[in-house]
Amino acid sequence: MGNYRVLAGPEAFLPPSAACAGVVLPDPGQAHIHGEIFHEDVAMEEAAKRFLSAKVPTIFPGPMVLWNWNPKSAKKATAIKAMYDELKDHNPGALLIPMPDYRPKYPKINPEIEINPNHPNLTVWHNKIDVCMFVGVHCHQANLSLKIIRGGTNCYTIAMCAMAGHEDAMLSFRDATPDKIWKLVEVIKDVRKSL
Amino acid sequence: MGKEKIKINDEFYDIMPPEYQELVEEATYGKESRGWKDVGEAKELIEEHSLCAGCPESIAFRYVLACLPKPEDTVMVGSTGCTSLVFPHVAVHNIHSLFGNQNAIASGLKRTLALRFPEKVKDVVVLAGDGATVDIGLDMTLQSWFRQEKFTTICFDNELYANTGGQESGLMQKGFVGKMAPAGKKFDKVPLPEIARNSGCHYVAVMTVSKPNRVEKAIRNAILVAREIGPTYIQLYTPCILEIGKQMMEGLQEMRDSEGPGKRFEFKEYVSDEAKVFLDEMDAERKRKKKALRAARAK
Numbered sequence: 001m002g003n004y005r006v007l008a009g010p011e012a013f014l015p016p017s018a019a020c021a022g023v024v025l026p027d028p029g030q031a032h033i034h035g036e037i038f039h040e041d042v043a044m045e046e047a048a049k050r051f052l053s054a055k056v057p058t059i060f061p062g063p064m065v066l067w068n069w070n071p072k073s074a075k076k077a078t079a080i081k082a083m084y085d086e087l088k089d090h091n092p093g094a095l096l097i098p099m100p101d102y103r104p105k106y107p108k109i110n111p112e113i114e115i116n117p118n119h120p121n122l123t124v125w126h127n128k129i130d131v132c133m134f135v136g137v138h139c140h141q142a143n144l145s146l147k148i149i150r151g152g153t154n155c156y157t158i159a160m161c162a163m164a165g166h167e168d169a170m171l172s173f174r175d176a177t178p179d180k181i182w183k184l185v186e187v188i189k190d191v192r193k194s195l
Numbered sequence: 196m197g198k199e200k201i202k203i204n205d206e207f208y209d210i211m212p213p214e215y216q217e218l219v220e221e222a223t224y225g226k227e228s229r230g231w232k233d234v235g236e237a238k239e240l241i242e243e244h245s246l247c248a249g250c251p252e253s254i255a256f257r258y259v260l261a262c263l264p265k266p267e268d269t270v271m272v273g274s275t276g277c278t279s280l281v282f283p284h285v286a287v288h289n290i291h292s293l294f295g296n297q298n299a300i301a302s303g304l305k306r307t308l309a310l311r312f313p314e315k316v317k318d319v320v321v322l323a324g325d326g327a328t329v330d331i332g333l334d335m336t337l338q339s340w341f342r343q344e345k346f347t348t349i350c351f352d353n354e355l356y357a358n359t360g361g362q363e364s365g366l367m368q369k370g371f372v373g374k375m376a377p378a379g380k381k382f383d384k385v386p387l388p389e390i391a392r393n394s395g396c397h398y399v400a401v402m403t404v405s406k407p408n409r410v411e412k413a414i415r416n417a418i419l420v421a422r423e424i425g426p427t428y429i430q431l432y433t434p435c436i437l438e439i440g441k442q443m444m445e446g447l448q449e450m451r452d453s454e455g456p457g458k459r460f461e462f463k464e465y466v467s468d469e470a471k472v473f474l475d476e477m478d479a480e481r482k483r484k485k486k487a488l489r490a491a492r493a494k
């Protein structure tokens with residue numbers, strides 16, 4: 001692994017992908033924090049702390065969990081909503097902003113109510129989001145968005161990825177299932193109690 | 196299938212932007228009688244378009260979408276040009292292909308869908324401009340017809356390269372001077388409908404989009420024949436009002452002026468013998484159903 005660390009930006013107009021900078025993906029059961037590999041439990045705690053100490057913690061659900069296209073997506077939706085409710089209970093400023101699809105919207109998106117992978121920075125800036133989590137976004141679009149956010153904003157990004165994880169997030173889980181999302185909800189509750 | 200695959204998870208319904216809620220509530224997926232009359236009534240499958248105001252392509256696009264027999268099981272293939280500005284707003288699966296490649300992409304797509312979903316009907320519909328269909332993509336267009344690929348090709352014929360500022364296209368009429376074709380077209384409009392017929396298309400239609408009933412019938416015929424028999428082709432005159440110097444309210448009149456007897460876009464239809472048998476059977480079946488429905492109501 002190189003020396004590059006995936007940190008909150010703004011990094012550059014067009015930052016290199018973290019993979020190009022030598023960041024590798026975690027193996028099953030692991031996660032990465034800033035590009036370093038940890039046991040998934042460690043990352044769960046770190047994600048919970050980041051969320052709970054944020055001014056505007058935000059979850060960005062993507063098409064794969066917004067749309068009820070199979071039973072798994074419905075289960076994930078329930079878990080994600082529970083996570084949001086927990087965050088909102090802790091901090092009324094918490095947000096839940098959808099990325100319904102990936103089309104380049106004209107003439108512009110409404111950054112208050114949605115996020116678009118082609119200019120995710122608009123939504124982050126507009127709502128002053130300092131910690132966010134992507135979930136249910138197809139990998140290619142998530143990578144694109146995560147890179148743009150890292151490039152142009154100071155937002156801390158977390159990816160709850162259903163595949164192999166995202167180097168371009170500051171913290172990434174892999175193999176997300178409804179159970180894994182529920183586990184993070186529980187960890188958030190536990191960490192909250194200990195605050 | 197209809198709408199059951201196009202549902203929002205309950206937890207997120209209230210945070211979805213309104214256009215998605217409307218799409219799920221009101222769009223005409225799964226409605227057997229869908230057609231051009233749904234435009235403006237039901238939620239359209241185009242959310243908004245970024246064409247010039249009054250561009251006839253925009254209404255033609257709406258008719259095409261409204262007339263797809265099974266939008267939820269249709270994949271459209273587009274190409275570069277003014278139409279490609281609309282595709283990102285279309286709530287039907289679509290693929291943007293490299294300029295001119297649309298019929299090659301559609302060939303592979305149709306075959307793959309048939310292998311992947313043998314138990315389902317999946318329609319593939321190409322929608323591209325005249326530059327893409329007749330000039331840069333002519334090879335792909337013709338080869339797909341020669342090979343009897345089972346999908347529909349729709350050409351939005353505005354008789355020039357609109358998206359790049361008005362260069363000459365094969366479908367431009369002889370003598371026309373474009374903004375970027377100052378010398379004037381030196382040869383005749385390519386007779387693509389005749390070429391389509393001779394290249395193996397089973398249903399060919401040429402028209403303007405001034406008469407939505409006619410457009411609807413042609414689109415349905417073309418897609419159903421392509422599904423069952425082989426390639427079909429529709430050429431629609433969608434004048435580029437910007438390049439021919441018309442105002443935004445003048446598109447319809449321009450189409451009407453171009454479709455009279457002997458004019459470039461006089462309605463023409465060709466149906467192969469095989470397709471004719473199929474369409475006649477379908478028509479008879481439709482009439483039978485209607486009659487049965489009427490009889491049942493009368494009881």
Ligand SMILES: Cc1ncc(C[n+]2csc(CCOP(=O)(O)OP(=O)(O)O)c2C)c(N)n1
Pocket residue numbers: 275276277278293294323324325326327328351353355356357358359364
């Ligand atoms: C391979 C390739 N060659 C050239 C272009 C440039 N180009 C973009 S749109 C266009 C003309 C499109 O004309 P047409 O297919 O008639 O569509 P219209 O815009 O008129 O609807 C051209 C040449 C391109 N995008 N890609």
Ligand code: SF4
Pocket residue numbers: 245246247250251252277353357358434435436437438
């Ligand atoms: S340039 Fe012509 S074809 Fe393109 S959107 Fe404008 S009027 Fe329509």
Ligand SMILES: [Mg+2]
Pocket residue numbers: 276324325326351352353354355356357364
């Ligand atoms: Mg054209």
